[in-house]
Amino acid sequence: MAEYQRYFIELAYDGTKYHGWQIQPNAVTVQELLNKALSTLLRQPIETTGCGRTDTGVHATEYFVHFDHSSMDHRPWTMDKKGLNALLPHDIAIKRIIPVEPEAHARFDATLRSYEYHIHFQKDPFRHGYSWLLRDTPDLELMNRAAAIIMEYSDFSCFSKSNTQVKTNNCKIVNAAWEPTEKGIVFKISADRFLRNMVRAIVGTLIMVGRGEIPPEAVRDIIESKNRSNAGTSVPACGLYLTEVKYLYL
Structure with a gap:
């Protein structure tokens, strides 16, 4: 016992x-x-x-x-x-x-994690600190095309902070999509695991697509380069939420 x-x-x-x-x-x-x-x-x-x-x-x-x-x-x-x-x-x-049970582990037993990133387009004192204010509305369709491309890959070195001392940069993304909200948009992403800074770097890259700075297909080159400097800048932390963690026994 x-x-x-x-x-x-x-x-x-x-x-x-x-x-x-x-x-x-x-x-x-x-x-x-x-x-x-x-x-x-x-x-x-x-x-x-x-x-x-x-x-x-x-x-x-x-x-x-x-x-x-x-x-x-x-x-x-x-x-x-x-x-x-x-x-x-x-x-x-x-x-x-x-x-x-004594062997249950909060980190290693998690089978799925989900994040949301919230963006709004009009100044709102009640969203300050809880959503990212963007001046211009990006193209949702282009960003979703790019998000679908991201789901085809597993090595996300290009979206990770360097020197994180993890054994692998591979993750299995099962969902990645943008949705409209009442006052803005939200990016929802789920995977078995995430690298440090990964979601904020992905959002920053997809915003580049939505602004027309790069085409959706350019995301392939970014991911295949495995180089963080080729991806977009990390978006502010205020809009990011961990929303779900799943376990087989809960």
């Missing part, structure tokens, strides 16, 4: 004030505050493992972590969502606390 109980936490956060998910020296992160709140609530040091990294300013409407809790009397922790939320700031919200 395991000497600890493993739990998954489903949470959401507004990333505006944070330097991403992962703990960093001399910077406030979501993971740091969650670890402190759990340690206070459970009266023992707690370290969480997240389902992936999010960069500074990126939001998450669905995010999962796991952590282990040991009890002297070997009884599982009574799941106290209200108590944990009370110890966290208003921009981090706990949705669920789920007991799982």
Whole structure:
């Protein structure tokens, strides 16, 4: 019998004030505050493992972590969502606390991740910090043609930050498309995994297509070059949201 109980936490956060998910020296992160709140609530040091990294300013409407809790009397922790939320700031919200098997892993067991990137075209104080304001409307049809081309590939070195120390730059994208919204457009993309900065670099490249700076077919040359400098610039973090993380057992 395991000497600890493993739990998954489903949470959401507004990333505006944070330097991403992962703990960093001399910077406030979501993971740091969650670890402190759990340690206070459970009266023992707690370290969480997240389902992936999010960069500074990126939001998450669905995010999962796991952590282990040991009890002297070997009884599982009574799941106290209200108590944990009370110890966290208003921009981090706990949705669920789920007991799982000891081998369950928030990062390695995720089978699918989905992101959205939001863009609006009229100045709006209520969208500032949560969507990217563009002056001109890009061509949605051209961008979707380019997005379809991206789905034909698996090596996305051209959209990744350098020196990320990952074993492979291969990802399996299962969906990538732009959709109109009430006040703008949104890019939705799902894959088994994502590289650092990948979605923001893809959006920046597709915006080049939508503005007529490059044709949709030019995306092939960019991807096949495996060179980050050939792709578009990374768009601002404010419009990016992690929206879904899937597991076989949840």
